[in-house]
Amino acid sequence: GAVVSQHPSWVICKSGTSVKIECRSLDFQATTMFWYRQFPKQSLMLMATSNEGSKATYEQGVEKDKFLINHASLTLSTLTVTSAHPEDSSFYICSARDPGPGNTIYFGEGSWLTVV
Amino acid sequence: RKEVEQDPGPFNVPEGATVAFNCTYSNSASQSFFWYRQDCRKEPKLLMSVYSSGNEDGRFTAQLNRASQYISLLIRDSKLSDSATYLCVVTSLDSGAGSYQLTFGKGTKLSVIP
Numbered sequence: 001g002a003v004v005s006q007h008p009s010w011v012i013c014k015s016g017t018s019v020k021i022e023c024r025s026l027d028f029q030a031t032t033m034f035w036y037r038q039f040p041k042q043s044l045m046l047m048a049t050s051n052e053g054s055k056a057t058y059e060q061g062v063e064k065d066k067f068l069i070n071h072a073s074l075t076l077s078t079l080t081v082t083s084a085h086p087e088d089s090s091f092y093i094c095s096a097r098d099p100g101p102g103n104t105i106y107f108g109e110g111s112w113l114t115v116v
Numbered sequence: 117r118k119e120v121e122q123d124p125g126p127f128n129v130p131e132g133a134t135v136a137f138n139c140t141y142s143n144s145a146s147q148s149f150f151w152y153r154q155d156c157r158k159e160p161k162l163l164m165s166v167y168s169s170g171n172e173d174g175r176f177t178a179q180l181n182r183a184s185q186y187i188s189l190l191i192r193d194s195k196l197s198d199s200a201t202y203l204c205v206v207t208s209l210d211s212g213a214g215s216y217q218l219t220f221g222k223g224t225k226l227s228v229i230p
Contacts, residue, residue: 110159
């Protein structure tokens, strides 16, 4: 079964509203989680690295005020897309690092966001 | 910025063929290496971790060459179900920030043809 759970899987929202996506590690405590965005037929793009108890590290070109990341606990990180616009419609995926042997990265199932 | 580069795709191979993907990384301090596969409109799923000693899982063999800073994935006896995008993922510890950095390649698309 999934070790990283993402919710919701699908969300449609009106332009100008905010949407929150949750990413949970189910079997381990994740001090580090990652958020990505993927447009159709394009590769995954890392948006930010979320560190538990501290501010997220954003990639160049990603607006931190628009994509709010909160990693309040060792098993939960949230991404809030604020004032969403149609161009924010995309596939958003999180991943979490299992700190056990191997430091394996597990991905969530992804969230499809459509802004209308 | 540290880079991870993969073979440009797409790879179109007939069923039963053997296909190899390479991935090079520039950060010599990289610690962990993985191959993921991503099916269309799905999240990446872990295929294999890559160890210095090399590892094999059925038709899949992964190898790591730290000296030359590349990892490889070999798929033998390709199946139609192997069609996917294969992502090379490298992690490293940013000691200054005290956090793990994750870098991945853009992926190589494989199409196995009947």
